[in-house]
Amino acid sequence: MYLGDKDSRLSVGWKMLVRATVCLAFMTLSLAAATAEAKDTVKPAQNSPDGDVPPYGFKYSNGLYATIAGFVSIKEPELKNQKKFSLKVPSFKKKLPVRAIIQNESAPLVVVLLGIDGRADGALGKLWPSWFSDAGYHVLTFDSTFLPSFTEISGHGVTGNLLVESERISEVIAAFLNLSEMKGKVSKLGIVGMSYGGIQSLVLGQMAKEGRLPFNVDGIQAYSPPVNIRRTGEVIDRWFSEDRWQYTLVELANKLSGHKPVGPDSTPPFDDSLMRAGIAAVFRLGLVDVIVRNDQIYKLGVLPKGNNFDSDYIKRDYAAIMGYTAFMTEMSYPYWQKKANMQQLSDLTSPVELGTLIEKQPPYSQVIITLDDPLNTADDLAAFQSRAAGRNVLFLPRGGHLGFVNDPWTKAKLMTLFKPVTQTAAQVAR
Numbered sequence: 157m158y159l160g161d162k163d164s165r166l167s168v169g170w171k172m173l174v175r176a177t178v179c180l181a182f183m184t185l186s187l188a189a190a191t192a193e194a195k196d197t198v199k200p201a202q203n204s205p206d207g208d209v210p211p212y213g214f215k216y217s218n219g220l221y222a223t224i225a226g227f228v229s230i231k232e233p234e235l236k237n238q239k240k241f242s243l244k245v246p247s248f249k250k251k252l253p254v255r256a257i258i259q260n261e262s263a264p265l266v267v268v269l270l271g272i273d274g275r276a277d278g279a280l281g282k283l284w285p286s287w288f289s290d291a292g293y294h295v296l297t298f299d300s301t302f303l304p305s306f307t308e309i310s311g312h313g314v315t316g317n318l319l320v321e322s323e324r325i326s327e328v329i330a331a332f333l334n335l336s337e338m339k340g341k342v343s344k345l346g347i348v349g350m351s352y353g354g355i356q357s358l359v360l361g362q363m364a365k366e367g368r369l370p371f372n373v374d375g376i377q378a379y380s381p382p383v384n385i386r387r388t389g390e391v392i393d394r395w396f397s398e399d400r401w402q403y404t405l406v407e408l409a410n411k412l413s414g415h416k417p418v419g420p421d422s423t424p425p426f427d428d429s430l431m432r433a434g435i436a437a438v439f440r441l442g443l444v445d446v447i448v449r450n451d452q453i454y455k456l457g458v459l460p461k462g463n464n465f466d467s468d469y470i471k472r473d474y475a476a477i478m479g480y481t482a483f484m485t486e487m488s489y490p491y492w493q494k495k496a497n498m499q500q501l502s503d504l505t506s507p508v509e510l511g512t513l514i515e516k517q518p519p520y521s522q523v524i525i526t527l528d529d530p531l532n533t534a535d536d537l538a539a540f541q542s543r544a545a546g547r548n549v550l551f552l553p554r555g556g557h558l559g560f561v562n563d564p565w566t567k568a569k570l571m572t573l574f575k576p577v578t579q580t581a582a583q584v585a586r
Contacts (some may be wrong), residue, residue: 157169157185181482208575212552212585215420219528221558225417226559232279233286238295245324245331249311252328257285257295258337264374264574266345267295267329269353274300280561284348287567290575294342296332297323313495314450316488318508319354319387322359329334330370346375346573350558351531354381354523358513361521372383375573376521379566380529381513381559384535386505391533396436399429408434423435439479440479447475447483454472458487488582510545522548524569526555527584551584 178563185362201251216222235257242251252264255276264290268281275281276297300307301321307314321526333342349357357378378451381389403411411426412434418425451459459471478486489501498504506512523544527537541551560566 170480177366179201185291198492204452208572210565212565214552214555214558214560214565217420217528218424218428219424219526219530219554219559220428220435221424221426222528222554222556223344223560224412224415224426224556224559225448226561226563227280228415228417229282230562231406231474232578233282235282235286235289237289238282238285241332241335243328243331243335245329247312247324248309250309251465252298252306252309254296254298254328254332256297256332256343257289259292259294259489260294260305262341262343263292263294265296265338265342266349266573267325267345268295268297268323269347269349269356270297270300271353272300272302273439274350275303275352280350283562284570285500286351287570291571292343294328294338298328300352301356302446304445304453307450308452314454314456314488315446316484317356317492317496319359320492322356322363324389326363326369333371337563340387344374345573346373346377347373348377348570348573349381350379350561351381354378355383355385355510355513357381358510358517358521358523359508361518362387362513364515365516365518373518374520375537375571375575376517377570378521378523379561380525380531381510383525383532383540384505385508386484386501386506387533387536388531389484392436392439393481394477396440399433400436400440402429403435403437408437440476442455443478443480443483444475445470447478447487448472454491456487456491511540511547514540514544514549517546518586520526522550522554523570524550525561526557528553528554529557531557549583553584 187395206491214222216225220365235255237253238257241254241256243254244251266285268284268288270276271282276299281297281299288295301307301310301324302315303379304315306324312320312324315321332338333345347357347360349355357376360369360373361376361378363369364376408430411430415425415456422429435479448459450456451471459474460467484504485501489498491496492504496503510523510525525532529537532540544551555563
């Protein structure tokens with residue numbers, strides 16, 4: 157085996173156990189906590205800018221633990237009216253599995269875009285669709301475009317080009333609207349995205365503003381999109397190096413599995429190092445399949461060659477130590493450099509930085525982001541705050557990275573998707 161420590165000899169069953177027990181808490185990336193100094197750069201608003209939304213009341217003050225507490229509070233909802241479709245998208249190599257809730261009468265359609273490891277059949281993947289379904293909306297959702305299954309089906313190219321992946325999402329939406337079941341039944345169309353999907357919702361907003369979508373969009377909400385996706389990968393890789401190896405995967409599972417959140421006024425039961433270790437372990441485990449399948453599908457030749465049983469293990473071990481930065485620089489960028497005639501790595505990453513995207517949004521698009529989101533570095537957050545002045549950005553004082561995903565405030569906020577955005581300048585909700 158390539159990795160030398162005892163974790164490299166854990167069975168696949170143990171790895172699946174770790175992923176299943178920890179993934180719910182850390183389904184999206186979580187990184188270094190933003191500092192209190194950054195919070196002071198935006199003028200506070202005493203109440204939520206939306207009249208139909210109650211004051212924000214999320215109480216956990218530790219951004220890392222807020223992320224955990226928010227996710228483990230999710231109970232998988234039943235979606236008895238959700239149907240599975242095999243959607244034929246003209247440019248795709250195969251039919252794409254999607255899940256949809258279709259009301260009996262004409263109604264708005266909401267497209268929910270999930271985080272980097274999001275699956276439509278998971279608890280988080282069902283949460284927001286259940287809320288919109290109860291409110292009488294049509295809902296469309298599907299697995300994250302970052303997953304190998306999407307790459308295999310779409311054939312669009314190596315994972316990691318958010319602009320191209322968002323274009324494929326627009327094709328998926330267009331194909332869904334063309335289904336006979338949807339003809340004449342969609343009164344409005346809205347897009348809500350979380351984390352990685354939040355970036356994609358903003359790319360679609362830019363496309364809409366530029367007239368590059370084959371359908372009209374009436375509302376966009378982007379929740380916790382990473383400020384700088386490239387830095388996100390770098391910090392997770394650092395955590396993997398500095399914190400992950402202080403614990404075995406079994407130890408992390410034993411400590412985090414089945415955790416019941418403590419009260420908001422209590423001290424978090426885990427130290428920051430352990431939480432960073434759990435985050436890094438989960439997301440690096442998920443990245444292995446992405447690396448291996450991209451190398452195979454597009455014949456990149458980055459992983460060791462060979463077709464025997466042992467070779468597969470060696471490839472996976474090699475992929476396990478690559479990390480997000482190496483995946484981007486050694487696999488994704490070299491591929492797109494040739495295919496899209498890029499000149500430097502920033503050609504791939506800069507267009508999807510939050511500060512760039514926010515300046516290209518239509519008036520009905522809004523970003524919701526927390527000031528203690530451990531996804532973002534303090535410097536990146538402060539730089540974004542300066543660019544967010546005068547834009548439709550709502551800064552929440554706490555909540556971690558999507559730790560507020562199951563909060564009553566979030567449910568109320570989602571229900572304002574098709575109402576005019578009353579906020580015209582960046583604010584901090586209280």
